[in-house]
Amino acid sequence: MTKDAAMPETKPRKVPERMCVGCRAMKPKKELIRVVAPAEGPVSVDRTGRMQGRGAYLCPDRKCLEQALKGKRLDKALKKALDPAAAATLAQMLEVPDARTG
Numbered sequence: 001m002t003k004d005a006a007m008p009e010t011k012p013r014k015v016p017e018r019m020c021v022g023c024r025a026m027k028p029k030k031e032l033i034r035v036v037a038p039a040e041g042p043v044s045v046d047r048t049g050r051m052q053g054r055g056a057y058l059c060p061d062r063k064c065l066e067q068a069l070k071g072k073r074l075d076k077a078l079k080k081a082l083d084p085a086a087a088a089t090l091a092q093m094l095e096v097p098d099a100r101t102g
């Protein structure tokens, strides 16, 4: 009697993924920047991942930000119009040189 039915391999642990509102690629949450629209106050970048509010995710890539802004995708995702100041702040944060870029 054979009883060697293929057992499913244990699945690799799932990494929580989110979609970039710019390029719409699914990426691990850790690799994305979370942008939050709090109930009050301006849209800001959530570096801790704990800010309250509606969030959207973006690759740390200027192109993605541009795309997200161009199509008003960020506005839609946040259900809030992004004011130019917030957009500028975001752009600045994405400009921060990262030595690990490769």
Ligand SMILES: [Zn+2]
Pocket: 020, 021, 022, 023, 024, 025, 058, 059, 061, 064
């Ligand atoms: Zn992206």
